[in-house]
Amino acid sequence: MSWLNGEPCDGLPIHDRGLAYGDGLFETIRVAGGQARLVERHLQRLQDGCERLAIPFDANLLRNELMRFCRALGQGVAKLIVTRGAGKRGYATPQPCQPQRLLLGSPSPAYPPQHAENGIRLFPCETRLAEQPRLAGIKHLNRLEQVLARAEWHDPVYAEGLMRDMSGRVVEGVFSNLFIVEAGKLRTAPLTRCGVAGVMRAEIIARAAQHGLPVVIDDINYAELVQADEVFLCNSLYGIWPVTALAECVWPVGPLTRKLQSVVADLLSDS
Amino acid sequence: MSWLNGEPCDGLPIHDRGLAYGDGLFETIRVAGGQARLVERHLQRLQDGCERLAIPFDANLLRNELMRFCRALGQGVAKLIVTRGAGKRGYATPQPCQPQRLLLGSPSPAYPPQHAENGIRLFPCETRLAEQPRLAGIKHLNRLEQVLARAEWHDPVYAEGLMRDMSGRVVEGVFSNLFIVEAGKLRTAPLTRCGVAGVMRAEIIARAAQHGLPVVIDDINYAELVQADEVFLCNSLYGIWPVTALAECVWPVGPLTRKLQSVVADLLSDS
Known part of the structure; x- marks a missing residue:
């Protein structure tokens, strides 16, 4: 299960700065009973990261999307990636930028x-x-x-x-x-x-x-x-x-x- | 103009480790008259990088694809990205891996x-x-x-x-x-x-x-x-x-x- 900005997807636009420069952040979240565990701590760290990198952060949008994704996933791991979004050639950050939100679901890890x-x-x-x-x-x-x-x-x-x-x-x-x-x-x-x-x-x-x-x-x-x-x-x-x-x-x-x-x-x- | 593994594309598969971890390399190449400048130096540095990261490197495949791309682009900048390819959750590198080759064209930069x-x-x-x-x-x-x-x-x-x-x-x-x-x-x-x-x-x-x-x-x-x-x-x-x-x-x-x-x-x- 993979969502890009709240919609099912299987690819990321090729000019995304997440790929070009690793210009973004991620969270790896335990999901059980359709719910994200430690969700506020994950969102807080993501917000800290976005502030450090000057990427706009919308806590409510992310929380709602994550909760909806976890209900659909049920059990496993939700990986949330936020990138700065598309950019032209060069390191200068686009103004304004359009951050991209990815959610990737995977099964619970099989640790012994x-x-x-x-x-x-x-x-x-x-x-x-x-x-x-x-x-x-x-x-x-x-x-x-x-x-x-x-x-x-x-x-x-x-x-x-x-x-x-x-x-x-x-x-x-x-x-x-x-x-x-x-x-x-x-x-x-x-x-x-x-x-x-x-x-x-x-x-x-x-x-x-x-x-x-x-x-x-x-x-x-x-x-x-x-x-x-x-x-x-x-x-x-x-x-x-x-x-x-x-x-x-x-x-x-x-x-x-x-x-x-x-x-x-x-x-x-x-x- | 964007190619993935030699074919026109507009997206990268969502589970690529280039996005997840920045697990890859790139070259930014001047293109003039349909030809890449300093192509052997670019390929050599890319090879050095692939060896450092233990990503398989195929010089002939990359050279041929790059030359074909530059002929089609004519003039401008070719950005060549090589990633380790898709991976499951976690840092462990997939064995074997399937490196992905991206080529992105853009106009010549307008430096004064x-x-x-x-x-x-x-x-x-x-x-x-x-x-x-x-x-x-x-x-x-x-x-x-x-x-x-x-x-x-x-x-x-x-x-x-x-x-x-x-x-x-x-x-x-x-x-x-x-x-x-x-x-x-x-x-x-x-x-x-x-x-x-x-x-x-x-x-x-x-x-x-x-x-x-x-x-x-x-x-x-x-x-x-x-x-x-x-x-x-x-x-x-x-x-x-x-x-x-x-x-x-x-x-x-x-x-x-x-x-x-x-x-x-x-x-x-x-x-």
Whole structure:
């Protein structure tokens, strides 16, 4: 199922700047029982991205279209792409621009349930995230670093890959955010120089605080990751995966990770 | 005029990874008298990019299709885009992939002839180029930095913008490469950490050497730019523009810039 500006489609106009320059943003949204999960967080991040790129944003139009699409999809994943729209040759942004809205439906991902139960092994990616504060945090369409990083491993023993920045700091997974637990405290990277600020990360930060578990948002270096008591990944499709192995390091599936899995379990139900 | 895989088209399939992730490359090629200029250099850079991104590359297929397209276009600009093709959800690259070839024709750009004759004023962009060696030099589809930089100015008194890296080094223009002349010697940035290695830059380096003018490929800091005897920009559509002003700095249109303009003049003729 694919919609362009609210109508079924199978192609994007060839002069769209989303293709030419990756000039746009996207959201990948869990859909269950005909409804989008964490819809306001997804729309908020999309709005943040549109503001950063100076792409006009109409929250009501997008919300209504997304809700209608999710009712039709029922179950699975809705990918929402907003591009700046058509442009002539050259980088100068058209004034005014006509942003394009794409909605692509796909089945629920078939992640093994053991990933959440027993934890996963992380692949140490060599591809580093470049530091670009003007693009950090938002989910824009320039994703070659993730493509290169994901291409580094084929062995399914690795469920995700660890991404570091050019200085070696621990940032995130290829398609996940990362938290560590040290002495009962949660920590996640600030994502102000690189990385994508995931909606599940934001939801975990909010709900953890409600449960008396504040999260420190600060740089994580590799040694701190190695010495952490617990490590876990999150995203809005699979929720929380404990990390139990990375190179020579092993971690248990710890109590805070388990607690947070139960705290967000409602977001992952099928109805 | 738009072709997809050799056939007229007006849309790109919606699941193409060129849109999803900017997972592809492009070339912007001057066409005159039904022929592509610097065609082998364009194909070589595209091949370098495909190798870097592990996208299959078929030089003969692309050359033949491009030549056929340029004969039909006659005069103007041919933009050649190669993407990794369709993919399912997720960053993992499809095996095998089916790269897509797009050709988009547009009229010759209407740059004022005074730019080449009298020189241009450069806008000092605040947007910095992030350092990512794995993507430096190639002309991939992740171009948000250029979009942000080009959006910094609207005043047509500026014909181009200066882009520096995160350390302040002088790298290139938004859609051009940059050379300086100091004590009779040419210098241009190495483009191994960021930037796009333009085909006109490569052609100038080759032809300058043939005229006894070797080019030093080395970092350029801002002070060295300011103190340069001559500064010029180049790309494959307009050739060479002298830079005569940037903020408080002024430079003359110098003798080496003039000489190089004459050395590449044949590439810019209309027949």
